[in-house]
Amino acid sequence: MNGQSQTGTDTVKRGLAQMLKGGVIMDVVTPEQAKIAEEAGAVAVMALERIPADIRADGGVARMSHPALIERIMQAVSIPVMAKVRIGHIGEARQLQALGVDYIDESEVLTPADDMYHLEKAPFTVPFVCGARDLGEALRRIAEGAAMIRSKGEAGSGNIVEAVRHMRAIRDGIATLAAVPREELVARARDLGAPLELVRDVATNHKLPVVLFCAGGVSTPADAALMMELGAEGIFVGSGIFKSTGPAAFARAIVDATTHWQDADVVLRAHTSIPEDAKAMPGLDIRQLHESQLLATRGN
């Protein structure tokens, strides 16, 4: 006889992210795109009405996608399906849990519903992923119950510079905690704005207690390899696949580069496999964006 089963534990919520490690999660807006992503070797898809580059171009309020669209994408593929809710929007999050999505992204790419507070995510059975720009922000999200963290980068920009900045900030924060004497940790926790028990955990284990992916600006195989080199355990590609002019080729090449990021020959072959006339998504210079156009500054 087996004992009583328990759903929604930290182990199973964090565990799904562990299964996605070394993989690429791709934004898709139709079931057909989801199939292209799965065929290319994506480990999961993010189901959306509009990809970040279009959200950025369209302006206005970006909300959770229509559940019927998310459901059609769930039916189209066998890999996990994620979907986004606005920061702090418990109504949208409960809907997505009822729909049965595999992961919820409480995301700065959508227009925040709450400009002060994120969701308390621990009571949900479905796991959450959240963005972070530095270690303090990552640990605050984990304290709220996030089971996976992604660097924020600057979504829809096609520019890797912000993702690099955020991944370095998280990595440097971890390295600092690992190096300082134990008696400094209370003050370090105060400065980070993060709970002491999580700060102690990071100082002891030299890593976040959840899986860390990179997001926000990956658009080439080399970008993916760069972020893996900087310590990402996997890659989110938002607009980089379906805003390129050769989605299937880019999708497959970015998967190959993520798998074999340590082997420059494989990354080179992956890039070479993309036809020369297939163009990567257009990029934006972050320095020319107005403060109000930045997505990464949403949430804290």
Next chain:
Amino acid sequence: MARSEAPVVGVLALQGDVVEHVRAFARAGATVVEVRTPADLARVDALVVPGGESTTVIRLLDRFGLTQPVRSRVAAGMPFWGTCMGMIVAAHDVAELAQPTLDLLDVTVRRNAFGRQVDSAEVPLAIPVLGAEPFPAVFIRAPWIERTGPGVETLARRDGRGVMVRQRNVLGTSFHPELTGDDRVHDYFLGMVRAARPAAASA
């Protein structure tokens, strides 16, 4: 093939929870290496395919030239263990999906059979070959075994469905012992590796 004293366990490192297996085998006293290429595979005495996404890994095995070498080594007696995704990859076929597999284990698996992520669960599982103490089994979007061929032994069941099977040198589990800190399944597999080693080394 490895000739050192301690058996070398390879963990397929194309995608998935690789490091969790590496740590568990290191705790259990094995020498562990990550396997990404046919050259890596040639150096190991056994292969473990971790948890991950089966559609992704089956494509990557093919793209990086590992499909045939893995099949040949397992056919020649190399111990193999697949956890969750790894068991799907090893199966003869996948129920209701035209998904390619390595066909190392004569079973039909059903993917996501216990439900989507919201149904993922921790279950104290009775596994008689590991002793009386229930095993803390972690099921994540887990498959079950729908059909077993002759020569396949079912070692554990959940809700009447096979979730741990063995066919000679091939072991499959629907759940993730590498996430638990309980290394009894890793020890059981190392027992298979030690038992197989003299035959494999002289082959």
